[in-house]
Amino acid sequence: MASYAKPLARQKHAEEHEEDPRQHLMHDPLPRGQMNAMVMESMRETGPIFWIITAVLAAFVVFALGYEWYVLIMQGQGVAGVTRPDYWGVFLVNTVFWIGISHAGTFISAILRVLKVESRRPFTRAAELMTTFGLVQAGLSIFMHLGRVWLTYWMFPIPNQRTIWPDFHSPLMWDLMAITTYLLCSTMYLFLPLIPDLAMARDRTQGGWLKVFYKTLALGFRGTEGEWKNLTTAMNIFAFAIIPVMFSVHTIVSWDFAMATRPGWNSTVFGPYFVIGALHSGMAAVAIVLFLLRSTMKHYKYFIRPEHFNTIGMLMLLVSMAWAYFYFNDYIVPWYGGDIWDKLFQEYAEEGPKWYLWYTMLICNIAVPWLILWNRKWRETPWLLALAGILINVGMYLERYIIIPVGVTINRMPFTWRQYEPRIEIPMTVGTFAFFLLLYMLASRLIPLIPVWEVQEGQEAHLIRKIGKAEISTLSEME
Amino acid sequence: MSEPITLLAMFEDIEPASEGVEKLQQMGVTDDDMNVISGIPVKNTILGRPAAITYVSRIGMFGAILGMFLGIFLIYGIPYLYPLLVGGQPIYPIPQGIIITFEMTMLGLMGFSFIGLFVDSGFPSYTPQKYTPEISDGKVALLFSCPVNEQEKFIDALKNAGAVTVAPVEARHL
Numbered sequence: 001m002a003s004y005a006k007p008l009a010r011q012k013h014a015e016e017h018e019e020d021p022r023q024h025l026m027h028d029p030l031p032r033g034q035m036n037a038m039v040m041e042s043m044r045e046t047g048p049i050f051w052i053i054t055a056v057l058a059a060f061v062v063f064a065l066g067y068e069w070y071v072l073i074m075q076g077q078g079v080a081g082v083t084r085p086d087y088w089g090v091f092l093v094n095t096v097f098w099i100g101i102s103h104a105g106t107f108i109s110a111i112l113r114v115l116k117v118e119s120r121r122p123f124t125r126a127a128e129l130m131t132t133f134g135l136v137q138a139g140l141s142i143f144m145h146l147g148r149v150w151l152t153y154w155m156f157p158i159p160n161q162r163t164i165w166p167d168f169h170s171p172l173m174w175d176l177m178a179i180t181t182y183l184l185c186s187t188m189y190l191f192l193p194l195i196p197d198l199a200m201a202r203d204r205t206q207g208g209w210l211k212v213f214y215k216t217l218a219l220g221f222r223g224t225e226g227e228w229k230n231l232t233t234a235m236n237i238f239a240f241a242i243i244p245v246m247f248s249v250h251t252i253v254s255w256d257f258a259m260a261t262r263p264g265w266n267s268t269v270f271g272p273y274f275v276i277g278a279l280h281s282g283m284a285a286v287a288i289v290l291f292l293l294r295s296t297m298k299h300y301k302y303f304i305r306p307e308h309f310n311t312i313g314m315l316m317l318l319v320s321m322a323w324a325y326f327y328f329n330d331y332i333v334p335w336y337g338g339d340i341w342d343k344l345f346q347e348y349a350e351e352g353p354k355w356y357l358w359y360t361m362l363i364c365n366i367a368v369p370w371l372i373l374w375n376r377k378w379r380e381t382p383w384l385l386a387l388a389g390i391l392i393n394v395g396m397y398l399e400r401y402i403i404i405p406v407g408v409t410i411n412r413m414p415f416t417w418r419q420y421e422p423r424i425e426i427p428m429t430v431g432t433f434a435f436f437l438l439l440y441m442l443a444s445r446l447i448p449l450i451p452v453w454e455v456q457e458g459q460e461a462h463l464i465r466k467i468g469k470a471e472i473s474t475l476s477e478m479e
Numbered sequence: 480m481s482e483p484i485t486l487l488a489m490f491e492d493i494e495p496a497s498e499g500v501e502k503l504q505q506m507g508v509t510d511d512d513m514n515v516i517s518g519i520p521v522k523n524t525i526l527g528r529p530a531a532i533t534y535v536s537r538i539g540m541f542g543a544i545l546g547m548f549l550g551i552f553l554i555y556g557i558p559y560l561y562p563l564l565v566g567g568q569p570i571y572p573i574p575q576g577i578i579i580t581f582e583m584t585m586l587g588l589m590g591f592s593f594i595g596l597f598v599d600s601g602f603p604s605y606t607p608q609k610y611t612p613e614i615s616d617g618k619v620a621l622l623f624s625c626p627v628n629e630q631e632k633f634i635d636a637l638k639n640a641g642a643v644t645v646a647p648v649e650a651r652h653l
Binding site: 157165170178221231 | 600601
């Protein structure tokens with residue numbers, strides 16, 4: 001009796017999809033000493049273009065965050081575009097945007113560590129740095145918004161000169177507590193896995209201020225059993241504990257708006273919608289940073305490979321879908337509910353003078369990722385993923401702009417409606433981007449951005465095993 | 480009985496290092512008298528060593544409790560010192576209490592875990608230590624003590640187990 005088998009795929013097609021596991025970083029190990037040398041070399045070999053860009057950024061930061069802020073303080077918030085009813089302008093947009101960017105570090109590092117996603121290993125630090133530097137920009141932006149920054153201590157839990165204590169009934173105080181907790185904890189979380197790499201840098205640096213720098217920060221780490229046990233225990237605690245803190249931070253940021261009974265803001269879905277939005281912009285920012293690191297840092301093509309862009313791309317697509325789901329939830333309920341003020345807000349966003357922001361937001365946040373990221377080959381193309389990342393961040397920035405200054409324009413007193421136009425906010429906003437880049441560039445010369453010990457640990461744990469006719473990647477539990 | 484001497488045996492990999500540990504155990508070196516130093520964390524069972532004890536999680540838990548009480552003080556102690564009625568809400572609200580107490584508990588947990596790492600590992604330590612930079616380049620070191628007059632016996636045994644070098648080591652500045 002003849003057997004009948006339906007062909008599953010054309011031979012050529014099947015060969016095209018056959019993947020050699022050795023092209024993955026975990027199956028392409030180099031001696032640890034060589035990887036150390038590559039990372040150290042990438043930090044030390046700096047051309048003049050790097051320093052020219054650094055100097056230009058530094059000069060702009062001094063202008064935007066020094067001189068312009070001085071003008072803002074001396075002349076008051078009048079030099080900004082804020083006035084009745086738009087007292088919440090671009091400075092708050094920046095705050096929410098940068099906090100969103102900061103979520104990527106924790107998400108990539110903590111959640112992928114908890115879930116034991118192996119492809120996270122080479123880029124966790126690059127993402128963690130974004131958290132710390134993003135929060136610095138968020139902190140600066142909120143101080144710009146405060147105006148009289150020297151009265152910040154009124155929010156500390158001490159009585160001020162008028163014997164008034166801070167009021168913890170207010171969402172703004174919850175925000176202070178949550179962002180402070182997040183900044184402190186994410187900075188500690190950045191430092192913990194850095195200790196062994198600082199010790200490596202200490203061992204490979206001869207004299208000079210850099211030796212003192214590494215020696216001081218490495219804390220005398222040698223790699224004894226007790227030190228590793230303590231370090232991995234602390235890292236595990238942080239990985240699990242920082243996830244709910246991350247969720248709480250952006251939920252509380254959303255409550256700054258949702259607790260007010262304003263049209264467009266008073267939504268029960270705002271918490272998770274903001275968290276997903278933060279992850280959307282944060283993941284996209286990681287794609288941009290990985291592209292820049294791979295393109296500019298020597299030897300990084302060995303560590304950051306198309307497989308890593310694929311991982312990030314899949315996460316971006318998933319998060320984009322989740323964002324679309326939450327946005328639709330947030331949109332349809334007031335649209336269907338028929339409240340006049342909610343309707344007015346939606347009409348103003350879609351058909352008002354800033355209608356193009358609303359459409360650009362939807363295109364960048366939904367159409368762009370869905371059109372680009374479904375294809376693996378495109379996800380593995382670094383420049384394309386970085387381009388998608390830039391467009392998503394444009395979309396997410398516009399989303400915050402629509403929520404905050406466009407949102408406060410439409411209130412229940414139509415005689416106060418006024419179009420908000422940012423003024424001094426524009427150079428200061430560019431200043432925060434320049435400062436973020438500057439900090440990142442300086443950090444790239446001082447600390448190993450690749451966690452070499454984590455890469456080696458992963459490579460030790462991976463093996464290629466032959467099962468039947470195929471070579472399969474296997475993973476052992478090493479710690 | 481002769482004076483003890485500290486030797487440092489260097490291995491290329493984890494496998495021979497675990498052989499070395501076994502050899503030392505057979506030769507009567509107690510677990511307290513040896514230490515494995517490596518560039519990556521290695522499970523104690525792979526090395527055939529007892530699990531290292533850590534107090535980091537306990538210190539972290541203590542911090543979490545401390546943080547929780549700080550949070551309770553902030554949300555309920557401050558209105559006691561300066562009562563402020565806001566929007567018809569109670570002076571001692573439970574929902575806001577959950578938020579502030581949660582944040583402070585997590586800050587306490589992570590802050591004290593971080594401090595716990597320092598306390599339990601003796602960080603920072605800038606005094607001279609027995610170490611060689613080859614460890615951070617991927618070699619695995621076995622640091623142990625043995626009587627001076629028996630050191631040749633130990634060196635031979637470890638070389639047979641796969642050690643690249645076995646030599647007396649002195650503390651030096653890192």
